[in-house]
Structures are given as C-alpha cells and as structure tokens.
Amino acid sequence: xxxxxxxxxxxxxxxxxxxxxxxxxxxxxxxxxxxxxxxxxxxxxxxxxxxxxxxxxxxxxxxxxxxxxxxxxxxxxxxxxxxxxxxxxxxxxxxxxxxxxxxxxxxxxxxxxxxxxxxxxxxxxxxxxxxxxxxxxxxxxxxxxxxxxxxxxxxxx
Numbered sequence: 476x477x478x479x480x481x482x483x484x485x486x487x488x489x490x491x492x493x494x495x496x497x498x499x500x501x502x503x504x505x506x507x508x509x510x511x512x513x514x515x516x517x518x519x520x521x522x523x524x525x526x527x528x529x530x531x532x533x534x535x536x537x538x539x540x541x542x543x544x545x546x547x548x549x550x551x552x553x554x555x556x557x558x559x560x561x562x563x564x565x566x567x568x569x570x571x572x573x574x575x576x577x578x579x580x581x582x583x584x585x586x587x588x589x590x591x592x593x594x595x596x597x598x599x600x601x602x603x604x605x606x607x608x609x610x611x612x613x614x615x616x617x618x619x620x621x622x623x624x625x626x627x628x629x630x631x632x
Contacts, residue, residue: 489521546573593611
C-alpha cells in the first residue's frame, strides 16, 4: 500500500493498535529514516490512549517499556544490537510472553524471532513523507492482525 503523508503512516499504526494483544510481535522493517519509529510512536500513543506527545526513541537504550492496564508494550530498536543473543539481556523473552512487542530491525534477531509475528515493511515513497508499506503476516495470529487491518483499509477506501 502507498501512503502520502506522515499522518497516514501514523493512522495505519493507530488502526492496528486496538487489535493487538499481549503476546503479539510486530516487526518494523526498513531503511534508516523510513518511518519505523514514527509508526511505533503512533501505535503506542493509540494503544495507551495518550495525547500526541513525542515518546522517547529507544535508539540508545535499545528498549522502552510502556506499562498499561491493558498490557505492557515493549518498544525495541535493535539497530545497535551486536548479536541476536544480546537481546536476552534486554528481556526480550519476557516481552514475547507477556506484552506487545514492537521491534525495529527485527532481522537482527535472526532465529530468535518467534514463528508468529506481523511484519510491517516501510520504504520511502516519491517525496519526503510518502511511504510504501507492505504488511506480511508470519503465522496465524499475525494473519488475524493483518486481516483486521485489511478490514479497516477496505472501510477507508
């Protein structure tokens, strides 16, 4: 799918957020500057019911934890991860078991990625804010999330 503006990219994340549940893993793929962090921030704001303030990026801490009554969200930015096994030090197995996991650069985890996860691939579009977004489910729960998102897209279109 193609989105023309940053608000449209954020809108996609906002439409996905209410369908996610603890145990869901959403991998955000794409080059530097492709909109992964903007997508994650919009998802977090929508899920937690917070106003549009900027949340911190986990670029330097590698992970930010957001507690909420409906379930925690762990936002990982694995760009600086040296090797997949280093993710254990971040508590990734706890996140996979009990929280929603948003993972920028999921390819850094290699075989540690669970078998069931939703891939959101963002690529630059024709201008500074435009993006090309591909949604790929890996597993049955991810297929359910992708289907829910698809129903929103059909209703909008």
